Amino acid sequence: MDEQNASNKQVNEQYSSKIICTANHGFAPYAQEELRRLFGSLKSTMLIPGEVFVVTLGTTLENAIERITEKSPIFLRHLFPVLMEIPGGDKDFALQQAVSYLLKREYIEGTRVSVQIRKAEGSSWTDSPGALRDQVQEQLSPMEVEYTVTDPEWIISLFVAKDTWYVGVSRPESNLSDWNGGAIRFQREEGQISRAKFKLLEAEKQFEIPFSSFRHALDIGAAPGGWSSFLLERGLQVTAVDPAKMHESLLDHPNLKIVNKNAADVKFKESQFDLLVCDMSWSPKLMARMVTDLLYSLRSGGTAVVTVKLLTKKPMALVHEIIDIFEDSRMQIQGAKQLFHNRDEITLYMIKY
Numbered sequence: 001m002d003e004q005n006a007s008n009k010q011v012n013e014q015y016s017s018k019i020i021c022t023a024n025h026g027f028a029p030y031a032q033e034e035l036r037r038l039f040g041s042l043k044s045t046m047l048i049p050g051e052v053f054v055v056t057l058g059t060t061l062e063n064a065i066e067r068i069t070e071k072s073p074i075f076l077r078h079l080f081p082v083l084m085e086i087p088g089g090d091k092d093f094a095l096q097q098a099v100s101y102l103l104k105r106e107y108i109e110g111t112r113v114s115v116q117i118r119k120a121e122g123s124s125w126t127d128s129p130g131a132l133r134d135q136v137q138e139q140l141s142p143m144e145v146e147y148t149v150t151d152p153e154w155i156i157s158l159f160v161a162k163d164t165w166y167v168g169v170s171r172p173e174s175n176l177s178d179w180n181g182g183a184i185r186f187q188r189e190e191g192q193i194s195r196a197k198f199k200l201l202e203a204e205k206q207f208e209i210p211f212s213s214f215r216h217a218l219d220i221g222a223a224p225g226g227w228s229s230f231l232l233e234r235g236l237q238v239t240a241v242d243p244a245k246m247h248e249s250l251l252d253h254p255n256l257k258i259v260n261k262n263a264a265d266v267k268f269k270e271s272q273f274d275l276l277v278c279d280m281s282w283s284p285k286l287m288a289r290m291v292t293d294l295l296y297s298l299r300s301g302g303t304a305v306v307t308v309k310l311l312t313k314k315p316m317a318l319v320h321e322i323i324d325i326f327e328d329s330r331m332q333i334q335g336a337k338q339l340f341h342n343r344d345e346i347t348l349y350m351i352k353y
């Protein structure tokens, strides 16, 4: 066991298996349910209502993280293992404790490190999380590390709750996302047609979908055209189906065919497409029926990406019902996730066999 693991273990035993968990706003109860299904009963306290909670598990951190990451949860967007808890009443004391703990993590010397700070309302740190990050980085200056936002080797996490500061140091792959709280940000481009484009950008990263390797895409529920414009940028020929108007900047695009119709009324050739995407914001069961009715036009081995609107108080059951419908139509689920840009829906990534 290397020095880093040895030191983590020592702390694990001291502090038990605590994890800070994050879901999209309002979906924390479903992330808790996913953990309950994995670990049985669990002790959990909300830190930001509906969004962030700390969970205590009756197993080691290594085992807990391994089981969670293996399962690829749908609603649990981000986590970090807690290595140290500090009473948070006095912010100067808490900061000094956190820094002296971190200075002993010699294994991060010489690596690229992301410092990710979040805080809950009512905590002793009244300034911004960014100001705390600057303080932490400044006080860690005896350590030779390169600070980065993207592609870190290690992540220092600090969640400042009302009464407690939670500190973690982990590899990005342990956190389910290398973004702070899993909140992946994309820059809004000039002339960007819709925010919906961020969903496909995030799906590309989350599921590692090789969009540029496809040639002919069918985009169902395409207007105003954020997804179509993304696919055109990736070099695809796109057929966009929507009775609503596409954005005028797309109207003359040579690689875009616009079909101004309801998706129930369109016909295509067998295996005409190698990619099908659908972002219809509609009744999930009707969406699933409409998409499965058009699956003849997706060649076998082709990819589908669809969003599923969660218009119900029982999203877990709904998601499984929709997955069953697709699985009965020769679709193999590669990924199912509530992305940061999804809000009240999830994204399914599937391949036809």
Ligand SMILES: C[S@@+](CC[C@H](N)C(=O)[O-])C[C@H]1O[C@@H](n2cnc3c(N)ncnc32)[C@H](O)[C@@H]1O
Residues within 6 Å of the ligand: 193, 194, 196, 197, 220, 221, 222, 223, 224, 225, 226, 227, 228, 241, 242, 243, 244, 261, 262, 263, 264, 279, 280, 281, 282
């Ligand atoms: C959330 S918007 C899609 C946004 C789009 N992905 C983008 O990136 O700009 C949903 C679209 O689905 C379309 N829609 C709803 N029902 C449809 C149907 N039966 N057939 C085709 N399009 C439909 C709506 O007209 C609407 O434009």
